[in-house]
Amino acid sequence: MFLSRTLPMILVFVMGIIGFSLYFIPHPAARQFENTLSQWSIAIGSFAIFLAITSLIRRYINNIKRGKDVFYSIVALVALFGMAGLGLFAGIDEKSLFQKIFINVNVPLDATMFSLLAFYVTSAAYRAFRARNVEATLLLVTAVVVILGISTIGDTQVWLRKTAEWIMNVPNLAQKRGILIGVGLGVIATSVKIILGIERNWMGG
């Protein structure tokens, strides 16, 4: 109980107070301590990667045993071990096979997923801009003004460009700031709850 509950709560309380104080202390010793903490988190993170990869392997092996998504699981395991083996034994320099696979397979796959966003944005915009009620109609009109204003049409129609800029810089920025103020207050409240040990879900409830 002490090691699983009390000690983590004491550590969180002490480190929480120190972390808060460090923000107001510009002394080099404070910066040094902050850097040390960052290095600790990197060290802890490397242990976590080991656990995370283990969970990944366990999941795919279980899938193969159960005959569920067998093909995908084999592809994932071959890719995982293949790339790790290539990196460890054949190097990761610019001309290595590891880099060639990364640049010619991984990067295009990433780009493919990213490019899908264009279609998803169109589909989402269609749903959002349907003029079903007053609010949706206002949204539609505002969106049309902003889209036209920041496009090449805005170069010839100055009033459209200025209206679009006003929408982005005044009402849009005001709501963004409103949300950010709320976020800031929420972050402080959550941090206080964790530091004081009232919120304990992060260590399992």
Add this chain to the structure above:
Amino acid sequence: MIGLVLSVLLSLNGVEVQARDVPDDQGGAVELRVNFSRPLDISKILIYRVANGDTVSKKVAELDVNGQTKIKYIDKHVKNGVPVQYTLFLISQLGDTLGTVRTQMVEAKPSIFNKRKTFLLLAVLSYIALLIYFMSQARRGRELYLRPIAGLIEVDNAIGRATEMGRPILFSPGLSTISDVATIAALNILAYITRKVAAYETRIIVPVYDPIVYTIAQEVVKDAYTAAGRPDLYRAEDVFFLTSRQFAYAAGVSGIMVREKTAANFFMGYFFAESLILAETGASTGAIQIAGTDAVTQLPFFITACDYTLMGEELYAAGAYLAKDPRLTATIKGQDVMKATLATLLLLITLIAFIGPKLGLHINWETFKAYIVGL
């Protein structure tokens, strides 16, 4: 003494030089201010520094005057605790040395407290005091009214729907690390949802992006099943690390939603461009979707593609709201009171900015802003 000002004012033919330790910093810097009280034929200033005990001075800067009457230069390469002296050579347009000005010894020192952040510290401490006040009120049994948050009311319905359909629930804790408070807030919500899921004997799938978040999510889910009295239902392979690449994660989670036919999807935490891919794929499978994020740029996507969205601070309030622990819900009340206070202050400041000049009240807003935010 913190921020000790070792300044000296020398005057030579209408030239004033002030050298002082830069206050509220980590040390290693000395500020030089040169003021010309009358127009002079000076094109350049050469600045040389000599440390106490050294015999050779070192050129540290060459500043163009260009008709300026005030020049500020910060030397950021001074050793802490070592007195230094500066000599300024005033060079004419023709390249002649018109004169030299030498400062007295000045010493760079690190500060223990950044005084410019005093207001910020007081504001944060006041807010914390307010939160603690409401927590103590709640502990004494005072009833606190909380505004209803639609997205949170629907959490139970979404879990119930998944249970009735006999399909799993998907929970994504976002793509940020554990140092992000949004991720911690997401894990708080995960704990509540898992307890409900355990009670209803429904399956929950938690694909995780960050290895550290994975280890914590694993513990949160495991303990929530135990707390609900159903440790037998816990499946370790359902909480797993997927990948640490953004779009590979989006592809992986989308695949899970389509293959597993999840009935309810929860996207809680910090998301980036992949938010729309996740939400649109989930919407296409017909799942009920509840998202919560403080990423302002991703909110429109979630609002469009999800059934309910927790915006900004609602994400942080969710854990407390769902847990129904009076001490936790009291912090939501504190947040609301602080927001109302800030809104009133902003309104007052806006009014002063509009009416002030007409009443002869002139405020330097740049200085005011720097003081408020501690710059």
